[in-house]
Amino acid sequence: xxxxxxxxxxxxxxxxxxxxxxxxxxxxxxxxxxxxxxxxxxxxxxxxxxxxxxxxxxxxxxxxxxxxxxxxxxxxxxxxxxxxxxxxxxxxxxxxxxxxxxxxxxxxxxxxxxxxxxxxxxxxxxxxxxxxxxxxxxxxxxxxxxxxxxxxxxxxxxxxxxxxxxxxxxxxxxxxxxxxxxxxxxxxxxxxxxxxxxxxxxxxxxxxxxxxxxxxxxxxxxxxxxxxxxxxxxxxxxxxxxxxxxxxxxxxxxxxxxxxxxxxxxxxxxxxxxxxxxxxxxxxxxxxxxxxxxxxxxxxxxxxxxxxxxxxxxxxxxxxxxxxxxxxxxxxxxxxxxxxxxxxxxxxxxxxxxxxxxxxxxxxxxxxxxxxxxxxxxxxxxxxxxxxxxxxxxxxxxxxxxxxxxxxxxxxxxxxxxxxxxxxxxxxxxxxxxxxxxxxxxx
Amino acid sequence: xxxxxxxxxxxxxxxxxxxxxxxxxxxxxxxxxxxxxxxxxxxxxxxxxxxxxxxxxxxxxxxxxxxxxxxxxxxxxxxxxxxxxxxxxxxxxxxxxxxxxxxxxxxxxxxxxxxxxxxxxxxxxxxxxxxxxxxxxxxxxxxxxxxxxxxxxxxxxxxxxxxxxxxxxxxxxxxxxxxxxxxxxxxxxxxxxxxxxxxxxxxxxxxxxxxxxxxxxxxxxxxxxxxxxxxxxxxxxxxxxxxxxxxxxxxxxxxxxxxxxxxxxxxxxxxxxxxxxxxxxxxxxxxxxxxxxxxxxxxxxxxxxxxxxxxxxxxxxxxxxxxxxxxxxxxxxxxxxxxxxxxxxxxxxxxxxxxxxxxxxxxxxxxxxxxxxxxxxxxxxxxxxxxxxxxxxxxxxxxxxxxxxxxxxxxxxxxxxxxxxxxxxxxxxxxxxxxxxxxxxxx
Numbered sequence: 001x002x003x004x005x006x007x008x009x010x011x012x013x014x015x016x017x018x019x020x021x022x023x024x025x026x027x028x029x030x031x032x033x034x035x036x037x038x039x040x041x042x043x044x045x046x047x048x049x050x051x052x053x054x055x056x057x058x059x060x061x062x063x064x065x066x067x068x069x070x071x072x073x074x075x076x077x078x079x080x081x082x083x084x085x086x087x088x089x090x091x092x093x094x095x096x097x098x099x100x101x102x103x104x105x106x107x108x109x110x111x112x113x114x115x116x117x118x119x120x121x122x123x124x125x126x127x128x129x130x131x132x133x134x135x136x137x138x139x140x141x142x143x144x145x146x147x148x149x150x151x152x153x154x155x156x157x158x159x160x161x162x163x164x165x166x167x168x169x170x171x172x173x174x175x176x177x178x179x180x181x182x183x184x185x186x187x188x189x190x191x192x193x194x195x196x197x198x199x200x201x202x203x204x205x206x207x208x209x210x211x212x213x214x215x216x217x218x219x220x221x222x223x224x225x226x227x228x229x230x231x232x233x234x235x236x237x238x239x240x241x242x243x244x245x246x247x248x249x250x251x252x253x254x255x256x257x258x259x260x261x262x263x264x265x266x267x268x269x270x271x272x273x274x275x276x277x278x279x280x281x282x283x284x285x286x287x288x289x290x291x292x293x294x295x296x297x298x299x300x301x302x303x304x305x306x307x308x309x310x311x312x313x314x315x316x317x318x319x320x321x322x323x324x325x326x327x328x329x330x331x332x333x334x335x336x337x338x339x340x341x342x343x344x345x346x347x348x349x350x351x352x353x354x355x356x357x358x359x360x361x362x363x364x365x366x367x368x369x370x371x372x373x374x375x376x377x378x379x380x381x382x383x384x385x386x387x388x389x390x391x392x393x394x395x396x397x398x399x400x401x402x403x404x405x406x407x408x409x410x411x412x413x414x415x416x417x418x419x420x421x422x423x424x425x426x427x428x429x430x431x432x433x434x435x436x437x438x439x440x441x442x443x
Numbered sequence: 444x445x446x447x448x449x450x451x452x453x454x455x456x457x458x459x460x461x462x463x464x465x466x467x468x469x470x471x472x473x474x475x476x477x478x479x480x481x482x483x484x485x486x487x488x489x490x491x492x493x494x495x496x497x498x499x500x501x502x503x504x505x506x507x508x509x510x511x512x513x514x515x516x517x518x519x520x521x522x523x524x525x526x527x528x529x530x531x532x533x534x535x536x537x538x539x540x541x542x543x544x545x546x547x548x549x550x551x552x553x554x555x556x557x558x559x560x561x562x563x564x565x566x567x568x569x570x571x572x573x574x575x576x577x578x579x580x581x582x583x584x585x586x587x588x589x590x591x592x593x594x595x596x597x598x599x600x601x602x603x604x605x606x607x608x609x610x611x612x613x614x615x616x617x618x619x620x621x622x623x624x625x626x627x628x629x630x631x632x633x634x635x636x637x638x639x640x641x642x643x644x645x646x647x648x649x650x651x652x653x654x655x656x657x658x659x660x661x662x663x664x665x666x667x668x669x670x671x672x673x674x675x676x677x678x679x680x681x682x683x684x685x686x687x688x689x690x691x692x693x694x695x696x697x698x699x700x701x702x703x704x705x706x707x708x709x710x711x712x713x714x715x716x717x718x719x720x721x722x723x724x725x726x727x728x729x730x731x732x733x734x735x736x737x738x739x740x741x742x743x744x745x746x747x748x749x750x751x752x753x754x755x756x757x758x759x760x761x762x763x764x765x766x767x768x769x770x771x772x773x774x775x776x777x778x779x780x781x782x783x784x785x786x787x788x789x790x791x792x793x794x795x796x797x798x799x800x801x802x803x804x805x806x807x808x809x810x811x812x813x814x815x816x817x818x819x820x821x822x823x824x825x826x827x828x829x830x831x832x833x834x835x836x837x838x839x840x841x842x843x844x845x846x847x848x849x850x851x852x853x854x855x856x857x858x859x860x861x862x863x864x865x866x867x868x869x870x871x872x873x874x875x876x877x878x879x880x881x882x883x884x885x886x
Contacts, residue, residue: 004850005683026681028847046601046649046680069847099816101847128842131647140648144604151594158489161587163858165877166609166656167622167671169884179610181624181633183670184662184881190624197877200886204574205583206489213609213656219627227626230606237489238469240448373542396886399571404471404512404544407447415606434608434640438627441612443643443839 004073004098013047016088018078025050025090026073026098028132031110032063041093042110043072048134051089052076059095068109069132071099109133115430117223124435127443131433138267140433143419145260147211150232150415153255157248159207159234164197166190166213170393177217179227190215193412195342196397198235199371202408203400206237211415219438223427224363226416228436235410242354242370245409246330249358249366250282253328260422273423276361279326284356286333290316306338307357314362328360341381344370344407354409361421368411375401447516447541456490459531461521468493468533469516469541471575474553475506484536485553486515491577494532495519502538511552512575514542552576558873560666567878570886574876581710583876586862588703590654593675593858596698600691602650602677607640609633609656613836620660622670633658636855638785639840641678642814645851646843649680654858662881666870667806669859671879678853685797685813688852689773692801692809693725696771703865716866719804722769727799729776733759749781750800757805771803784824787813787850797852804864811854818844 010023027045034040039060041052052074054060063070076090107113109132113123123130130136151161167188172178172195179190194212201208214231236245257276261268268275285293291303294312297319302309308316308331320329332355336345339353346352354370372378378401379389389398420431429435434443453466470488477483482503484495495517497503506513519533550556552575556566566573573579594604610631615621615638622633637655644651657674679688700719704711711718728736734746737755740762745752751759751774763772775798779788782796789795797813815821821844822832832841862874872878877886 006681006850007683009681026849046647067846071847071849099847099849101818101845103845105846128643128646128839129846131644132846137647140605141603147604148598155591160584161590162583162876163654163656163673165671165879167658167879167884179624179626181622183622183884184660186884188884200571201574201876203571204489204580211606211654213606215610217627228608228610238449238452240450375544392885396571399886402544402546403510403548403572403575404514404542406469406514406542407449433605433644436608436610441610441626441629441631442835443842 004096006073009073011047012043012045012050012086015050015078015090016080016086019080019088020078022075022077023090024073024075027071029063029066029068029070029072029101031068032060034060041072041074043074044109044132044134049085050074051081051084052093053089053091054093054095055091059093062095062097065102066097067101067104069101069105070097071101072096073098105129115426117426120427120429124429124440127434135270138264138271139419139423139425139431141267142260142264142271142423143415143431143433145264146256146419146422147415149256149259150252151209151211152259153252154209154234157207157251159209159236160205162198162201162205162208162210164191164194164210164212166215168393170391170395171387172196172393177219179215179217192216194231194233195412196393198233198410199342199405199408200397200400202235202237203403203405206406207235209234214412221438223429226429226432226436227438229417229428229432230415232413232415233410234413235408237406237408239370239407239409242332242356242368242409245368245370245411246282246284246356249330249368249411250280253282253358253360254278254280256418257422268423271423276327276422277321277325278328279324282326282328282330282358283320283324284330284332285316285320287331287335288333290331293319306335308359308364310363313359313364317359317362328358331357331359340369341385341387342371342378344372358411361424363417363421365417365421366411366413368409370407370409373401373405373407375405447539449516452516454490455486455488455493455529458493458521458533459523459529462523462531463521465518465520466533467516467518470514472506472509472511472513472515472544474511475503477503484515484517486517487552487575487577492528493517494524494527495536496532496534497536497538498534502536505538505540508545509540510544510547512544512548513540514544515539516541548572558869560869563870563872567872567883570877578713581707581714582862582866582868582874584710585703585707585714585866586858586874586876588707589699589862589865590858592699592702593695594654595702596695597652597677600650600694602652602679603648605641605644605648605651605653607634607637607653607655609658611836613834613838614830615639615836620662622658622660635659637674637676638855639836641676641853642785642848642851643840643843645678645680646846646848649849650678652677657855664881666872669872669875669879670881672860672871672875673858675856675858676853677856678851680849680851682813682850682852685775685799685811685852688811688813688854689725689727689799692773692811692854693723696725696801696803697721697723699861700865711866714866719770719865720764720768721771722767725769725771725773725801726763726767727773727775728759730774730778731776733774736762749778751802751807753806756802756807760802760805771801774800774802783812784828784830785814785821787815787852801854804867806860806864808860808864809854809856811852813850813852816844816848816850818848
């Protein structure tokens with residue numbers, strides 16, 4: 001068998017442009033059935049499916065003993081057929097087996113993939129096959145589309161993309177657990193956020209973003225936690241207040257939802273996704289107000305909580321959808337008693353930190369905050385929280401402020417989380433092509 | 444001091460559109476000099492510089508004791524001035540100090556940054572300031588522009604972006620050294636390439652790419668080695684031969700060079716970069732032919748070498764520029780005796796592996812190869828090289844082939860290396876905003 005040539009290949013989505021002509025298609029054998037002496041074949045390529053009718057089943061003889069997944073090149077006559085996927089199918093085929101598959105696939109690619117939580121491990125274990133399922137594959141096309149849309153929007157707002165290192169020395173912003181590794185006899189950590197680097201970059205490019213891997217050594221096995229994920233990190237200098245970064249987030253979510261839906265409607269429909277309802281400007285609810293609204297509605301008293309509870313997050317999203325016609329809402333005015341050392345305290349109310357959480361469809365998808373940009377204040381806040389300014393993790397970060405930083409704010413948004421919520425998947429790992437958690441390091 | 448507002452801010456590149464009007468600019472104090480009772484200030488923002496003339500030096504009094512880097516908002520009258528950066532400058536200023544800087548900067552941001560090799564460590568140590576230098580900052584704008592152009596080109600060829608995990612179990616393609624880390628009591632490695640994942644993705648999306656971090660635990664301190672860098676990984680299914688991926692590379696390098704030069708000409712000129720000369724189709728020279736040409740020209744005998752020597756790489760690039768009018772050239776027909784287990788052996792000559800190296804301006808910037816896509820052959824080649832098919836690093840990878848993979852080829856291209864060669868920097872670390880090597884983990 002000499003190497004096949006694909007120079008004349010026509011993709012499935014284009015065959016309807018060749019009605020009455022003989023053309024060549026190539027792809028994976030997706031399905032085969034016999035009916036009254038005829039053989040119907042379905043071929044899969046990167047765009048979709050092509051149906052092939054072999055009326056006398058003579059060519060289909062070549063597929064004896066071969067399994068779905070076998071790679072075929074089929075030359076045939078394009079015939080209009082309204083019932084076929086692309087409005088046309090191939091007749092009078094000549095079939096060439098390019099790559100035979102003889103082992104029976106562990107799961108059937110042409111059947112729906114089970115996403116019930118008790119079956120997720122099986123889904124992940126069979127990812128090599130399940131990713132070939134057309135509906136499933138839609139998740140990865142939509143995710144790429146979200147990445148494209150987010151980049152387009154940020155670039156339209158003059159943000160510049162950069163890459164920060166993930167191997168780092170010393171302390172970081174703290175909070176989650178950190179993976180450590182031996183680095184030529186020293187200890188390095190895997191970055192648990194690009195926080196300090198994106199702030200440093202504001203000192204020169206003013207508006208920056210990164211799509212970068214983020215690591216959390218969290219030994220939790222939940223629907224929300226992974227040890228590795230992609231964060232869209234954004235930072236914006238010369239802001240007049242937190243409302244400037246909230247406006248970027250409003251614009252970004254609207255742009256992404258609109259454009260991903262325009263470009264991937266068929267994939268989203270197959271995934272049973274529902275188009276989000278959003279207002280152009282996402283409304284803000286101060287945390288205190290949320291607690292009061294929630295108390296009035298449910299008689300459950302959360303008024304001492306420093307963060308919205310998961311139940312409140314779900315409740316306010318339902319409320320916002322019904323009352324204000326939006327599935328996204330900001331929670332604002334978080335208590336300063338709970339703030340990180342780099343947060344900026346409100347000037348009008350020192351009890352409040354300039355932070356906002358963006359909730360979408362019942363969960364927080366983004367935390368944003370204005371950062372303390374005044375060197376002496378930042379140093380003071382760092383020391384108050386026990387940080388050592390000489391630690392290599394803080395030392396260079398602090399230099400950026402020592403030599404002049406403008407007021408700035410930013411956020412990190414999980415790409416997989418956004419994919420999950422836009423599509424409506426239950427578990428963030430379903431929105432991750434190769435998920436990593438405490439038990440899973442492969443595939 | 445209450446928080447400044449930037450809602451009326453005009454950027455440096457736009458002030459010439461406001462001649463005769465009073466406007467507001469904000470940025471870092473870049474330079475200050477006094478001349479015959481007048482004070483000239485230069486302000487820096489994300490686009491460039493604005494010159495401000497304070498004729499009586501009364502407003503400049505506010506800058507007493509303050510250093511360059513101080514953040515100012517200046518309101519003033521726009522006056523045409525052909526000698527100023529943007530063709531205009533501000534007169535009759537009102538100056539507000541937004542963020543004072545009192546410490547003397549460790550290096551002067553408005554002076555050229557020394558890139559001599561013996562001074563690189565000082566450059567990296569002072570990165571927080573040196574990145575604010577306008578010429579230096581051009582490197583990061585150009586790098587973002589290269590990323591944009593590469594993505595645009597790949598998307599125009601229907602490649603889909605994806606993200607593979609960098610925390611992995613088990614064996615990988617082998618070769619370079621690997622960083623290991625404790626993963627909840629198990630051992631994980633940091634990915635030294637996205638090779639297997641991008642090949643797996645061909646099984647569903649056919650054409651994929653990733654911009655991902657790559658890790659090499661190489662204890663070498665050279666101008667070519669880093670422990671962490673960004674690789675553009677590309678993989679293409681349903682190829683008729685290696686020439687298909689070479690065509691993608693020709694298109695990509697031409698597109699990137701043209702568009703980056705169009706969009707960032709002023710930055711590239713400031714960096715003393717020279718626009719590349721490229722032919723639309725990059726020519727190919729078989730390795731044997733290279734050895735012969737080199738021998739004929741230099742009398743140096745490399746004919747037993749399985750790779751081009753560094754001297755040959757430089758020589759053939761000079762030769763190609765002079766003889767064929769291109770600064771890029773492919774070396775092809777590498778000996779099969781030197782191939783990796785996943786390489787595809789030539790069908791017409793089993794002594795040769797289907798691999799090509801793309802040389803640009805004297806060095807290899809890409810290695811590309813056709814991959815063995817036939818399950819039994821791949822298994823055979825893996826075992827021959829001592830690999831264990833049950834290792835989690837190989838197990839899922841092999842499944843992709845067991846269930847049908849088309850002929851495919853791909854390449855990995857270092858983003859920093861391409862930036863280095865397009866700009867003409869000596870060391871790849873100069874093209875990396877926060878470089879990592881055996882001695883450096885910060886900033």
